[in-house]
Amino acid sequence: MSESGDWLIYRGAGEPHEGIGRLPDPPPWRDFRSRDEDGGSDGTDRRLGAHRHLAELYRPGAEELEMINAALYLRRPLLVTGPPGAGKSTLAHSVxxxxxxxxxxxxxxxxxxxxxxxxxxxxxxxxxxxxxxxxxxxxxxxxxxxxxxxxxxxxxxxxxxxxxxxxxxxxxxxxxxxxxxxxxxxxxxxxxxxxxxxxxxxxxxxxxxxxxxxxxxxxxxxxxxxxxxxxxxxxxxxxxxxxxxxxxxxxxxxxxxxxxxxxxLGRPDHDRLAAFVQAHLGDEAVRASEDLITRFLERSRGELLAADQLLNAVYLTAEAAPVSRARLADLLIQRLDRLR
Incomplete structure (x- = not known):
């Protein structure tokens, strides 16, 4: 990590510079470099996580498994409802x-x-x-x-x-x-x-x-x-x-x-959020973001939040200065049911 402010690439000073070269690799879910020869991509890694084989906790519950398999057996569409970021779209990629x-x-x-x-x-x-x-x-x-x-x-x-x-x-x-x-x-x-x-x-x-x-x-x-x-x-x-x-x-x-x-699909619990972070960013990210996961869960009891907001916060605060970590996380995890 760098000193406070040093993580800023754009500084608003109006003077051209080569700071863009300091950008780290993109978040795995926003990395478009891995594509097939025809320029397409099925989005599996971006949806499920490049480290998904490590996320042993990320397993559908019994009811989810039963309903998914019911749709497979009956050849019926599966209507998946739930709050933003609950994993509705990811389910299709997982199957x-x-x-x-x-x-x-x-x-x-x-x-x-x-x-x-x-x-x-x-x-x-x-x-x-x-x-x-x-x-x-x-x-x-x-x-x-x-x-x-x-x-x-x-x-x-x-x-x-x-x-x-x-x-x-x-x-x-x-x-x-x-x-x-x-x-x-x-x-x-x-x-x-x-x-x-x-x-x-x-x-x-x-x-x-x-x-x-x-x-x-x-x-x-x-x-x-x-x-x-x-x-x-x-x-x-x-x-x-x-x-x-x-x-x-x-x-x-x-x-x-x-x-x-x-x-x-209900709101994800602590284990599922931890597995979500683990699948995309690995084991170390889970250990380093325990406070952010706990804070996210506390806020989600009274605010509409999406799990991918947590993922953004975990990734970016790992690149930002320590003194701005909590404030930056709160700026990224804004409630979705009310404009600020």
């Missing part, structure tokens, strides 16, 4: 990692999200532009002269995370539908039929299916692969493990609740 189900498909929900966003995107504008360019260069061989060849339509369709999860496969994919409670009022109801039937249609492919070789088109998936769609329909053979998360900002319609397995 995918332990069961070897590949990278997690993530659909982050916002107020403008629609069912079609999750299923697929058809880029009609790009296709029209390509047709116009081909026509100008004398290469348009489409008999209709307006929509390009039927065979190329798959190049303009990309499956969304939900659509990719529903592709036929021997093993289920894991789909995280994050913060469903942030959607508009229609999306939960719109999801019902797709989650119940495990299939959906792509009208743009259905219209030209009889002109496609073997009635199939090759489309791009959400994770960058390519998949074959026959007769314009995507039908799952192994229903995906679907995790719907909610911070409890709204109630969901009874028909959706009836089709889901509902798991409520």
């Amino acid at each position: 995918a990692g332990e069961l070897g189900l590949g990278s997690v498909l993530r659909w982050p929900i916002v107020s403008r999200s629609t069912l079609k966003d999750g299923l697929y995107l058809y880029d009609a504008i790009a296709r029209l532009q390509d047709v116009q360019i081909a026509a100008q260069s004398g290469r348009n061989d489409d008999p209709d002269g307006a929509a390009g060849t039927a065979e190329d339509i798959g190049s303009y369709i990309r499956l969304g995370p939900l659509g990719t999860a529903l592709l036929p496969a021997d093993r289920p994919r894991v789909l995280l539908v994050d913060e469903l409670d942030k959607s508009d009022i229609d999306l939960p109801n719109d999801l019902l039929n797709v989650l119940e039937e495990g299939e959906f249609a792509i009208p743009e492919l259905q219209r030209v299916a009889d002109r496609l070789p073997d009635r199939a088109a090759e489309v791009l998936t959400d994770d960058g692969a390519r998949a074959r769609v026959v007769d314009g329909r995507v039908r799952c053979t192994a229903f995906p493990f679907v995790v719907l998360t909610s911070n409890g900002e709204r109630e969901f319609p009874p028909p959706l609740m009836r089709r889901c397995i509902h798991l409520r």
Whole structure:
């Protein structure tokens, strides 16, 4: 550790300097340097922690295990509710990692999200532009002269995370539908039929299916692969493990609740918080942050806090001067249910 103030990189003095070179390695959950060759990342280390094999205390409770396995057995979506930072999103990554189900498909929900966003995107504008360019260069061989060849339509369709999860496969994919409670009022109801039937249609492919070789088109998936769609329909053979998360900002319609397995996560206790810190920062961080964990638990009894705020405080106070440690931690761990 350095003397008070020496940890500051930006000093607000208006004089250029090379202080950026003193930045330590990023926190493990904000380290984007470890990516695969295609530039993607399943986020496992950032979600579960690079030291997760050390966190022996971080185990789901009996009720959590039972509800997760019930969703697996019944092929039903798992609706996970609880306060921010309770581990709702992490659960999907944990299941995918332990069961070897590949990278997690993530659909982050916002107020403008629609069912079609999750299923697929058809880029009609790009296709029209390509047709116009081909026509100008004398290469348009489409008999209709307006929509390009039927065979190329798959190049303009990309499956969304939900659509990719529903592709036929021997093993289920894991789909995280994050913060469903942030959607508009229609999306939960719109999801019902797709989650119940495990299939959906792509009208743009259905219209030209009889002109496609073997009635199939090759489309791009959400994770960058390519998949074959026959007769314009995507039908799952192994229903995906679907995790719907909610911070409890709204109630969901009874028909959706009836089709889901509902798991409520409470606030983490001391052991779970310690394991959370251990998984991301190692054993020494747990020993050095015992006071911060205790303080976090005391405050969480009357304030809405998130566990990742604790993680931020533990990491940064390890880099800051000792005299500012407690004050800096309190600045980072601000209650989420009231503006300061």
